Amino acid sequence: xxxxxxxxxxxxxxxxxxxxxxxxxxxxxxxxxxxxxxxxxxxxxxxxxxxxxxxxxxxxxxxxxxxxxxxxxxxxxxxxxxxxxxxxxxxxxxxxxxxxxxxxxxxxxxxxxxxxxxxxxxxxxxxxxxxxxxxxxxxxxxxxxxxxxxxxxxxxxxxxxxxxxxxxxxxxxxxxxxxxxxxxxxxxxxxxxxxxxxxxxxxxxxxxxxxxxxx
Amino acid sequence: xxxxxxxxxxxxxxxxxxxxxxxxxxxxxxxxxxxxxxxxxxxxxxxxxxxxxxxxxxxxxxxxxxxxxxxxxxxxxxxxxxxxxxxxxx
Amino acid sequence: xxxxxxxxxxxxxxxxxxxxxxxxxxxxxxxxxxxxxxxxxxxxxxxxxxxxxxxxxxxxxxxxxxxxxxxxxxxxxxxxxxxxxxxxxxxxxxxxxxxxxxxxxxxxxxxxxxxxxxxxxxxxxxxxxxxxxxxxxxxxxxxxxxxxxxxxxxxxxxxxxxxxxxxxxxxxxxxxxxxxxxxxxxxxxxxxxxxxxxxxxxxx
Ligand SMILES: [Zn+2]
Ligand SMILES: [Zn+2]
Numbered sequence: 001x002x003x004x005x006x007x008x009x010x011x012x013x014x015x016x017x018x019x020x021x022x023x024x025x026x027x028x029x030x031x032x033x034x035x036x037x038x039x040x041x042x043x044x045x046x047x048x049x050x051x052x053x054x055x056x057x058x059x060x061x062x063x064x065x066x067x068x069x070x071x072x073x074x075x076x077x078x079x080x081x082x083x084x085x086x087x088x089x090x091x092x093x094x095x096x097x098x099x100x101x102x103x104x105x106x107x108x109x110x111x112x113x114x115x116x117x118x119x120x121x122x123x124x125x126x127x128x129x130x131x132x133x134x135x136x137x138x139x140x141x142x143x144x145x146x147x148x149x150x151x152x153x154x155x156x157x158x159x160x161x162x163x164x165x166x167x168x169x170x171x172x173x174x175x176x177x178x179x180x181x182x183x184x185x186x187x188x189x190x191x192x193x194x195x196x197x198x199x200x201x202x203x204x205x206x207x208x209x210x211x212x213x214x215x
Numbered sequence: 216x217x218x219x220x221x222x223x224x225x226x227x228x229x230x231x232x233x234x235x236x237x238x239x240x241x242x243x244x245x246x247x248x249x250x251x252x253x254x255x256x257x258x259x260x261x262x263x264x265x266x267x268x269x270x271x272x273x274x275x276x277x278x279x280x281x282x283x284x285x286x287x288x289x290x291x292x293x294x295x296x297x298x299x300x301x302x303x304x305x
Numbered sequence: 306x307x308x309x310x311x312x313x314x315x316x317x318x319x320x321x322x323x324x325x326x327x328x329x330x331x332x333x334x335x336x337x338x339x340x341x342x343x344x345x346x347x348x349x350x351x352x353x354x355x356x357x358x359x360x361x362x363x364x365x366x367x368x369x370x371x372x373x374x375x376x377x378x379x380x381x382x383x384x385x386x387x388x389x390x391x392x393x394x395x396x397x398x399x400x401x402x403x404x405x406x407x408x409x410x411x412x413x414x415x416x417x418x419x420x421x422x423x424x425x426x427x428x429x430x431x432x433x434x435x436x437x438x439x440x441x442x443x444x445x446x447x448x449x450x451x452x453x454x455x456x457x458x459x460x461x462x463x464x465x466x467x468x469x470x471x472x473x474x475x476x477x478x479x480x481x482x483x484x485x486x487x488x489x490x491x492x493x494x495x496x497x498x499x500x501x502x503x504x505x506x507x508x509x
C-alpha cells in the first residue's frame with residue numbers, strides 16, 4: 001500500500017461513491033500524484049490492496065451496480081455495528097427513524113419508490129421525537145445531498161450508495177419483500193418483471209437485446 | 216514563506232479590511248448593480264452574490280487546509296433489530 | 306512501559322487489534338464534525354478495561370492512520386490531552402478527476418482566519434462582524450447557507466478548535482476577541498493564506 005492507495009481512499013471518504021470510469025481516472029491521477037507505476041487493467045487489484053488494510057476496521061470498498069444505468073460503482077462502506085459506530089453524528093435518532101420508515105415504504109412498494117406525501121404521513125407515526133413538516137422536508141433534502149436517497153419529481157428511491165452499503169441490512173430486514181434478480185442475484189428494486197421472473201436493469205437490457213421481438 | 220508570513224503579519228496595520236472584502240467580493244463573483252459611474256463608499260458594495268459564492272471561497276480555502284477527509288456511513292449508525300421470527304405452518 | 310507490557314501479555318493479539326480498530330473508528334466518528342478527541346472520553350467510552358495498555362493502543366491507532374489513511378494523529382492540547390487528525394498528503398497540482406463536495410462553512414472560516422492572521426493574531430469581534438457584513442453575511446440574521454452565523458462562528462468553530470473566542474477583560478459592555486484555535490495552528494498554512502491574499506488583490 002502506497003500514497004496512491006491512500007489518496008484514492010481519501011477521495012472515497014470524501015465522496016462515498018464513484019462510478020467505474022471515475023475510479024479508473026482517479027487511480028491514474030493518484031498514481032501520477034505519487035509518481036508510481038499505474039496499470040489500468042489492475043483496477044480490482046488496486047482496490048483489493050486497500051480493502052485488505054481496511055478489513056480490521058470493518059470498512060470496505062464494495063462494488064455494486066446502479067439500477068438505473070446498469071453501470072458499476074464503488075462505494076466505501078461501513079460493515080460493523082458497535083457502540084462506537086452508533087456514535088455517528090450525521091443524523092439524530094429521530095432522523096434515522098424517519099430514514100428507516102422511508103426505506104420501509106420504498107422496499108415494500110410495488111415500484112420501489114415513495115412519494116414525499118407518503119413519507120410526510122409516515123412521520124406522524126414516529127416513536128422518537130416527532131419531526132415537523134418543514135424539518136422532514138429539510139431532512140429529505142439532506143439525505144439526497146448526502147447520497148442516501150434519490151429524488152425525481154417528488155418520488156424518492158434508494159440511491160446506489162444506499163443499496164450497496166445497506167444490502168446486508170436490506171436482505172435480513174426485508175427477506176420477504178425484497179425482489180432478487182433471477183440471474184445475478186442482486187437486489188432489484190426497480191427490477192422489471194418479465195412475466196414471472198424479476199430481472200435487474202442490466203439483465204433486462206441483455207434480455208431485450210437477445211429477444212428484440214419479445215419485450 | 217513562513218518568515219515572509221510573520222513579517223507581513225507584523226505589519227498588520229497595513230492590512231485594510233474594507234479593501235480586502237472589496238477584492239473578495241469580486242473574487243466571489245458579485246453582480247454589481249450600479250453602472251460604475253458613481254463610486255460607492257468602499258465596503259458597502261451594492262449587488263448580489265451568485266449562489267456558489269461561498270463554495271468558491273471554500274474550494275480555494277481547501278488548498279490552505281491540511282484537513283482530513285471524514286468518513287460517513289449509514290449502516291451501523293443505528294441499532295438494527297433482527298426481523299421477528301417467522302411463523303411457520305407445520 | 307513495563308506495566309503496558311504486563312498488560313499486553315494478558316491479552317490475545319486479536320483483542321488488542323479489536324480495541325485498536327474501535328479507537329480508529331472513534332476518531333473517524335468524531336472527525337465527521339471535526340470535534341477533537343479527548344483522552345478522557347476515549348478511555349471512558351472506548352478503551353475502558355484496556356486502559357492499562359492505552360499508550361500501546363494509541364501507538365497502533367496512529368500507525369493505522371499513517372499507513373492506511375495517510376493521516377496524522379496530533380495532540381493539539383497537551384494539558385487537556387486532545388487529539389485531532391490532519392492530512393499528511395500534499396494537495397497536488399492538476400485537478401483531480403473526482404471533485405470532492407465542498408462545505409461553504411470552510412469559506413466563512415477561511416475569511417475569519419485570514420483577517421485574524423493579517424491583523425497580527427488577534428481581532429476584536431466587531432471587526433469580524435463588520436467584515437462578514439460587507440460580505441453580505443449579517444450576524445444578526447439567519448443566513449441561507451450558514452443558518453445562525455453567530456452560533457457557527459462562536460460555537461461550532463470554537464468546539465472544533467479552529468477559533469478561540471475569549472472575553473476581553475474589563476470591558477463594559479462585554480466585548481470578545483478572536484484568536485486562531487489550536488487546530489488552525491496545525492492545520493492551516495499561513496504562507497498559503499498570504500498567497501491567496503496576493504491572488505485576490507491581483508484579480509482587480
Ligand atoms: Zn441481475
Ligand atoms: Zn445492534
